[in-house]
Amino acid sequence: MKIEVPEYIKSIVPYPPGKPMDELEREYGVSNSIKLASNENAWGSSPKAIEAIREALTNLHRYPDGSNYYLVQAIAEKFGFTADEVVIGNGSDEIIEFLVKAYVEKDGEVITSHPSFLMYQKVVQVRGGVNKILPLKDMHHDLEGILENVTDNTRLIFLDNPNNPTATAISPGDLYTFLSNVPESVIVVLDEAYVDFMDPEMQVDAYSLIRNSKGRCGVVVLRTFSKAYGLAGIRVGYGLMASEVASYLHRVRQPFNVNQLAQVAAIAALGDTEFYEKTLQGTREGMLWLRKEVEKMGCTTYPSQTNFFLINVKGDAAALYEAMLYQGVIIRSMKPYGFSNVIRITVGTDEENYRFIRALDHCLGELGYVS
Numbered sequence: 001m002k003i004e005v006p007e008y009i010k011s012i013v014p015y016p017p018g019k020p021m022d023e024l025e026r027e028y029g030v031s032n033s034i035k036l037a038s039n040e041n042a043w044g045s046s047p048k049a050i051e052a053i054r055e056a057l058t059n060l061h062r063y064p065d066g067s068n069y070y071l072v073q074a075i076a077e078k079f080g081f082t083a084d085e086v087v088i089g090n091g092s093d094e095i096i097e098f099l100v101k102a103y104v105e106k107d108g109e110v111i112t113s114h115p116s117f118l119m120y121q122k123v124v125q126v127r128g129g130v131n132k133i134l135p136l137k138d139m140h141h142d143l144e145g146i147l148e149n150v151t152d153n154t155r156l157i158f159l160d161n162p163n164n165p166t167a168t169a170i171s172p173g174d175l176y177t178f179l180s181n182v183p184e185s186v187i188v189v190l191d192e193a194y195v196d197f198m199d200p201e202m203q204v205d206a207y208s209l210i211r212n213s214k215g216r217c218g219v220v221v222l223r224t225f226s227k228a229y230g231l232a233g234i235r236v237g238y239g240l241m242a243s244e245v246a247s248y249l250h251r252v253r254q255p256f257n258v259n260q261l262a263q264v265a266a267i268a269a270l271g272d273t274e275f276y277e278k279t280l281q282g283t284r285e286g287m288l289w290l291r292k293e294v295e296k297m298g299c300t301t302y303p304s305q306t307n308f309f310l311i312n313v314k315g316d317a318a319a320l321y322e323a324m325l326y327q328g329v330i331i332r333s334m335k336p337y338g339f340s341n342v343i344r345i346t347v348g349t350d351e352e353n354y355r356f357i358r359a360l361d362h363c364l365g366e367l368g369y370v371s
């Protein structure tokens with residue numbers, strides 16, 4: 001083959017997919033391993049969503065509803081928007097892609113932070129846009145630095161709020177001040193994948209941010225069913241935005257971008273307050289307990305506005321990650337992000353948390369870190 005590929009595609013580093021659990025278990029000679037690495041929902045999925053999926057299985061020979069009519073209605077109603085202000089994606093990942101496709105031409109600039117959710121920069125690269133990447137400041141988005149980097153070519157600013165992987169959030173006051181200083185020609189994308197886990201006083205009013213944008217930037221709020229609603233595997237997320245912005249995203253999306261099962265599952269999960277509350281409460285309690293236990297071992301923990309948190313294990317995080325695998329516990333090392341002694345873990349069920357603590361205690365001792 002002698003087909004040329006653009007340089008900006010060649011330079012993309014593929015997203016490193018995790019190995020399937022079965023493969024990892026074979027490789028490390030373990031069984032019944034637990035995964036606390038991907039900020040998923042430890043309590044499974046909403047039983048109502050599973051029931052809705054079961055009922056929809058007889059209709060798989062039909063294409064899904066391309067307008068996502070009932071899911072859009074359910075979201076609009078729940079959050080006080082109109083249907084033309086809601087866009088559904090095959091995961092909120094896909095809405096990130098729509099935004100970049102619609103608004104970023106070649107050489108258009110997009111501002112993101114590092115570390116933050118990796119998809120933003122990747123999608124911009126695919127498009128041939130320019131990533132302007134600002135390091136976090138004290139683990140938070142550097143809002144002043146971002147403002148200083150806005151130019152006439154800036155199209156989008158991505159802020160994951162809370163941030164993944166640091167679990168920090170922007171205080172509402174700081175966010176409002178920031179937004180009021182971003183020019184009208186820019187869209188700020190507030191990625192609220194973990195909003196459900198935030199302290200109520202840290203949450204912002206998406207409705208007023210989107211509706212009251214006179215004289216300043218536009219705002220798009222992204223949310224997902226992958227975390228608090230437990231539907232990561234079926235891929236569904238949504239964006240709230242001005243109807244004009246939504247109209248452009250609809251132009252770049254595929255006609256059947258969200259599958260039928262995802263649509264019915266998301267509607268059912270949205271109405272399943274029992275499962276939702278169980279998730280939030282379990283996360284809160286699990287996080288408190290985990291923090292106490294890891295601190296007893298001499299590690300330090302970082303504050304979190306999410307269902308995951310960072311732990312300084314006072315030794316090489318990559319070696320600990322490897323040692324934990326042999327114990328059948330999958331965590332995330334933050335070494336690739338420049339935090340060499342830090343791991344990230346997602347809160348699990350009581351049983352999983354207990355196993356994590358036992359394994360951590362064992363590995364810290366084995367590696368001669370703090371225990």
Ligand SMILES: Cc1ncc(COP(=O)(O)O)c(C=O)c1O
Pocket residue numbers: 038039090091092093094117160162163164191193223224225226232235236237
């Ligand atoms: C900050 C952030 N945004 C978006 C996503 C992706 O969500 P979805 O599963 O809806 O694509 C994640 C997933 O981990 C995330 O951490």
